[in-house]
Every structure is written in structure tokens, then in C-alpha cells.
Amino acid sequence: MGGQHPESYISGLQVRQRISRKQPKGLPVINMGFNEMPYPPPQSVVEALSGRASLAHRYGSAACNDLRQALGVLHELPADQLICGNGSEELIDVIGRCFVRPGDGIVISQYGYIQFSMIAHRLGAKLTKAPETQFTAQADSILAAVDETTKLIYLANPNNPTGTLMPPEEVARLADALPASVVLVLDLAYGEFVGEDYCQRTHALVDAHENVVVTRTFSKVYGLAGVRIGWCHAPLWMMGGLSAARGMGSVNGFAEAAALAALAEHDTMRDRLRELLSERDRMFDALSATALDVVQSQTNFIMCGVPGEDPALVDRLVGYLFDEAGIVVGPVREEGLGGFVRFSLSLPEHNALAVETVQDFLEQRP
Numbered sequence: 001m002g003g004q005h006p007e008s009y010i011s012g013l014q015v016r017q018r019i020s021r022k023q024p025k026g027l028p029v030i031n032m033g034f035n036e037m038p039y040p041p042p043q044s045v046v047e048a049l050s051g052r053a054s055l056a057h058r059y060g061s062a063a064c065n066d067l068r069q070a071l072g073v074l075h076e077l078p079a080d081q082l083i084c085g086n087g088s089e090e091l092i093d094v095i096g097r098c099f100v101r102p103g104d105g106i107v108i109s110q111y112g113y114i115q116f117s118m119i120a121h122r123l124g125a126k127l128t129k130a131p132e133t134q135f136t137a138q139a140d141s142i143l144a145a146v147d148e149t150t151k152l153i154y155l156a157n158p159n160n161p162t163g164t165l166m167p168p169e170e171v172a173r174l175a176d177a178l179p180a181s182v183v184l185v186l187d188l189a190y191g192e193f194v195g196e197d198y199c200q201r202t203h204a205l206v207d208a209h210e211n212v213v214v215t216r217t218f219s220k221v222y223g224l225a226g227v228r229i230g231w232c233h234a235p236l237w238m239m240g241g242l243s244a245a246r247g248m249g250s251v252n253g254f255a256e257a258a259a260l261a262a263l264a265e266h267d268t269m270r271d272r273l274r275e276l277l278s279e280r281d282r283m284f285d286a287l288s289a290t291a292l293d294v295v296q297s298q299t300n301f302i303m304c305g306v307p308g309e310d311p312a313l314v315d316r317l318v319g320y321l322f323d324e325a326g327i328v329v330g331p332v333r334e335e336g337l338g339g340f341v342r343f344s345l346s347l348p349e350h351n352a353l354a355v356e357t358v359q360d361f362l363e364q365r366p
């Protein structure tokens with residue numbers, strides 16, 4: 001493993017440090033930095049978690065049979081092609097460990113999710129970044145980056161930090177054009193924000209190809225970021241290897257109980273999703289009316305460029321948001337995105353406060 005952490009990892013640490021720093025005016029801290037949902041879990045999820053407490057002396061189900069069955073029914077997928085993990089982060093990592101050896105190639109898009117670069121770094125892989133157009137991953141560019149060393153492609157669609165989406169027809173074209181020896185990981189952490197139809201089309205690629213894996217999470221739309229639970233849908237032949245590479249007890253009993261209860265909260269989740277999407281439209285319009293350069297998002301966050309794309313201005317804006325309004329946001333540090341900041345959507349009043357504070361900052365800027 002090399003010594004240097006990618007810069008945006010450092011930026012993640014800075015966000016955490018800001019949260020632990022005292023808000024100078026004593027205001028409540030509003031976290032708009034981690035792409036979490038702003039709503040607390042529904043009562044039934046809280047009860048499922050506390051109900052599991054009296055069984056804490058028992059192991060959870062290593063194979064997560066109940067949860068895989070429930071996911072299979074909900075998404076019309078075969079439960080024996082699903083694996084649950086300690087957040088989708090674990091599964092994304094497990095897939096890398098299964099298919100990549102030191103010196104092998106991993107391809108991601110230019111502004112692809114930072115975790116992919118970290119995994120390549122940990123595995124000692126050769127990382128190639130395929131150029132994007134208008135902050136959006138391109139199928140042809142990814143295909144051009146594939147060479148004889150490439151073992152894996154990670155594509156978060158929609159992507160974090162950009163929030164953009166490669167259209168599903170393009171993803172299908174990418175999957176069709178790849179050699180069977182290259183595994184294509186489609187990370188749908190934010191898939192629900194695009195729509196169920198889109199998610200189904202992506203899962204259909206697993207049926208049509210022996211080298212496509214889809215990862216999903218309960219951390220975003222289901223609002224369970226803190227309990228750590230995700231899942232993946234993979235071709236049958238990969239099940240043995242992926243299951244063996246995953247930690248046996250990586251999904252604890254609390255996480256499975258919470259996920260099962262959350263799946264039963266259909267109406268609440270749908271309403272929350274609807275509210276968040278309308279907030280996204282409102283926030284997009286409001287931010288676009290400022291001097292920020294706003295990137296259209298398909299997720300629960302919005303990335304914006306500051307005037308002149310000046311990283312020093314980003315740092316000042318991030319500091320101002322915290323000091324004046326208690327708002328924590330993450331500067332985006334991916335190569336080429338130093339002049340950008342990312343706002344995770346929050347409750348309407350928090351979003352409005354963020355826009356107001358941005359406006360104040362930009363007006364006072366020398």
C-alpha cells in the first residue's frame with residue numbers, strides 16, 4: 001500500500017473535524033456534508049432496533065436469509081443471487097478483493113466516487129480514470145480506457161460527488177461491449193433518486209451478462225446510514241467467491257432487523273423520497289439564482305462551482321457556512337473539482353438557510 005491518501009479523503013476528515021469543532025455562535029450544527037437523509041428512522045425501525053437489543057447475546061443470521069428473501073420479493077430478484085454486507089462499501093471492497101491482484105487495472109470515470117480510488121490504492125492496482133464530459137461518465141471513454149490489464153470497472157451511477165447519471169442505454173452499451181473478463185460494478189447507492197424503473201433496468205444487466213454486479217444500500221433513501229447495511233446482486237457463479245470474501249458476521253442482527261422494518265415502511269419512504277426530490281428542484285433553482293455554477297443532480301446532493309472555480313474561495317465559503325449558520329458541507333477535492341462544493345439536501349428550512357447564507361457570503365465577497 002502506498003503512503004499517500006487521495007486528497008478528497010483528507011477533505012472527508014476535515015468535514016468530520018468541522019463537526020467536532022464547537023460552532024462559534026453556539027448554533028445547532030446542520031450536517032449537509034455526508035449525503036445522508038435528513039429524516040430520523042420511522043418508529044417501526046426504532047422499535048425493530050430496540051426489540052433486537054434483548055437478543056444481543058445471539059449472533060445475527062450470517063447469510064441474512066430473511067432480508068435477502070424480502071429484497072428478492074420486493075425487487076423481483078432471485079434471493080440466491082443477493083449478498084448483504086456491512087454497507088455497500090464492504091461489498092464494493094469485497095468485489096475488488098475477489099477480482100483484482102496487485103498490478104491489475106481498475107478503470108473508473110474521471111470524477112468517480114472516491115472510495116473506488118481508495119480501493120485501487122489498497123489493492124495496489126493500476127487506476128485509470130476515463131475522461132468525463134460535462135461531469136458525466138461516458139461509455140466510450142471508459143471502453144477506451146480498458147486494456148489487457150483491466151480486471152474491474154467501478155461506475156457509480158448516479159455518481160458521487162458530481163450527482164450526474166450516465167443514461168441507462170449507455171450503461172447497457174458499455175456492458176455489451178466489454179470483454180467477459182472485465183467485471184463491471186454498477187453502484188446504485190443513489191439509484192432510488194432516479195427511479196424504480198431505472199434500477200430495474202440496471203439489475204436486468206446482471207441477468208444478461210456474466211460479468212455485471214449491482215450494489216445497493218440502505219444508507220441513502222432508507223435513511224439507515226448509521227446501522228451499516230447494503231446488498232449486491234451478482235451472477236450465480238460469483239456467489240461462492242463473494243460470500244467467502246465477505247466477513248461472516250459483517251451484517252449484525254440490528255442492521256438486518258432495521259433493514260427489514262424499513263422495507264415494510266413503503267409509504268413513508270415514498271413520501272420522504274417525494275419531499276426530497278421536490279426540495280432538490282427548489283434548491284437547484286435557488287442556488288442557480290446565485291453566482292454559483294450548479295450541476296444538475298440525480299441524487300440527494302448538489303455540486304456547485306464557486307465563481308472562478310477558486311479552491312481558496314471554496315474554503316472560505318465552507319468556513320462561512322459553518323461559522324455563520326452552523327452548516328457543515330464538504331469541499332470537493334477530486335482532481336479538477338477543487339473549485340466545487342457539495343450540499344447534501346436536508347430539511348426545507350436547512351436548505352433555505354444554506355442558500356441564504358451562500359447569498360450573504362457571495363454578496364460580501366471582496
Ligand SMILES: Cc1ncc(COP(=O)(O)O)c(C=O)c1O
Nearest residue numbers: 087088089156160189217219230
Ligand atoms: C456512490 C456511493 N457508493 C457507495 C457508498 C457507500 O454507502 P454505504 O457503505 O453506506 O452503503 C456511498 C456513500 O456515500 C456512495 O456515495
